[in-house]
Amino acid sequence: MEPLERYRPIVDDFEAFLAACERPLGNAVRVNTIKASVERTLAALADDGVAYEQADWNPRVLRLETDSPGSTWTSFHGFTHGQEEVSAVPPVVLDPQPGERVWDCCAAPGGKATQIAALMNDRGTVVANDNNLGRISALRFNAERLGATSLAVTNDDARNYSLKRFSFDAFDRTLVDAPCSCEGTIRKNPDALDNWTEDHISSVAGIQKGILRRAIQATREDGTVVYSTCTFAPEENEAVVQHALENEPCRVVDFDLGLDYSPGLAEWDDETFDSSLERAARIYPHQNDTGGFFVAKLEVTA
Amino acid sequence: MSDENDGQRFDRLPATDAERTVEGRATREAVVDYFDERFGIPPETFDDYTFWEKGAGKIWIYAGEAPTPLEIEAIGMTCLRTRQEHWKPTTDFAQRFGRHASDCVIELDREQARRFAAGEDQELDWWDGDWGYLIGAHEIGGELEPLGIGLYVHGELRSVVPKGRQREL
Numbered sequence: 001m002e003p004l005e006r007y008r009p010i011v012d013d014f015e016a017f018l019a020a021c022e023r024p025l026g027n028a029v030r031v032n033t034i035k036a037s038v039e040r041t042l043a044a045l046a047d048d049g050v051a052y053e054q055a056d057w058n059p060r061v062l063r064l065e066t067d068s069p070g071s072t073w074t075s076f077h078g079f080t081h082g083q084e085e086v087s088a089v090p091p092v093v094l095d096p097q098p099g100e101r102v103w104d105c106c107a108a109p110g111g112k113a114t115q116i117a118a119l120m121n122d123r124g125t126v127v128a129n130d131n132n133l134g135r136i137s138a139l140r141f142n143a144e145r146l147g148a149t150s151l152a153v154t155n156d157d158a159r160n161y162s163l164k165r166f167s168f169d170a171f172d173r174t175l176v177d178a179p180c181s182c183e184g185t186i187r188k189n190p191d192a193l194d195n196w197t198e199d200h201i202s203s204v205a206g207i208q209k210g211i212l213r214r215a216i217q218a219t220r221e222d223g224t225v226v227y228s229t230c231t232f233a234p235e236e237n238e239a240v241v242q243h244a245l246e247n248e249p250c251r252v253v254d255f256d257l258g259l260d261y262s263p264g265l266a267e268w269d270d271e272t273f274d275s276s277l278e279r280a281a282r283i284y285p286h287q288n289d290t291g292g293f294f295v296a297k298l299e300v301t302a
Numbered sequence: 303m304s305d306e307n308d309g310q311r312f313d314r315l316p317a318t319d320a321e322r323t324v325e326g327r328a329t330r331e332a333v334v335d336y337f338d339e340r341f342g343i344p345p346e347t348f349d350d351y352t353f354w355e356k357g358a359g360k361i362w363i364y365a366g367e368a369p370t371p372l373e374i375e376a377i378g379m380t381c382l383r384t385r386q387e388h389w390k391p392t393t394d395f396a397q398r399f400g401r402h403a404s405d406c407v408i409e410l411d412r413e414q415a416r417r418f419a420a421g422e423d424q425e426l427d428w429w430d431g432d433w434g435y436l437i438g439a440h441e442i443g444g445e446l447e448p449l450g451i452g453l454y455v456h457g458e459l460r461s462v463v464p465k466g467r468q469r470e471l
Binding site: 034035036040041042043044046047070071072073075076077078101122123124125126136140141143144145147148149150151152153154155165166167168 | 350351363364365366367368369372373374375376377378379380392394397398419442443444445447449466467469470471
């Protein structure tokens, strides 16, 4: 937990934050509405004798009282997909609409890409890309199990992604759920901080900046880009969005979210960020008893 | 009729025999007819979908936009294996579209469904419908729900749910 000490000045009730980070996380699943309605899924869980609690902020997110959420009938049928509660946030902020062209540029293993497809009623085009071929097989498996027919899966580096292969030249919306130092997954992966170094953070931040810039370039004017990570490090969050603001035509916009969160930071160490970064959301584990997450919503302005 | 199937890329299925340029490639018409004739799935179910071949005989169903041919990892989901005497739908297709089926659907009780999902074969000699590939289904959450594909021969239902999709429930 030592690496987290650096966040003492920015986290309200830091002791509660640390205590939450020490507690293991329960099992959450997302209802896959491509295959079944929430009502039907709840009835199926009841048939199965699996107790659940519905998230206040999103009726499609359930906390299950079982040790093996993958061995339920609802999982076999693809009615539910194991997905951490905060991991269901970015697609909701992205707010994709049926028929749109959407890019999930770091998509494996596919929880968010299939959630995007579900939010679009599986109508439209969801390009699910990942640079890791090994993880693409997990993405494809999940897409087929969940019945997502609107997904097109590609295997490329998002930083120099080409749209030439498609019949369109820009996306309506893009999700950048960036590879990161994963500090916010500590409740799920107790070893998440084992190899923590500032050098690692600064090298992954370079990759994040490259991906976010390409995402903005590949999205049409007035389109939406959502940037998210599962880490607390400002170098990987506000500083990455700040870099995009300085180099690409975009602005940070507000969004509604029915979860407790803190605003994005205005400064960190010696760096000052644009005041619009306060529109971003920092979700800390003790606020909603979840993992940690950062989300910013951008509008492309040219 | 001189082109060959290229296993590295996706090619959209020709609408009909008259438009076919790759030998042995199924047509959209034949695929939609198969689902209708075998399982009673109404052809209009597929009005907003396209069908593609990548890998000999492997047919994919897709709802999005794409030019043909296309070299990417996947589009939509695999739905059917052709280029063999008996065409074989995939379990994931049966789960996604099997609710539209009215024929060759075998209703299983909870214990039979459990064995089916685990990939086991079972004697079910009460079935008096067609032999061959059937959609296994059971009731869950108040409605009948497809489980996947089984092969029925000689009084026995063999689950062909792929290993990675099998579950001990």
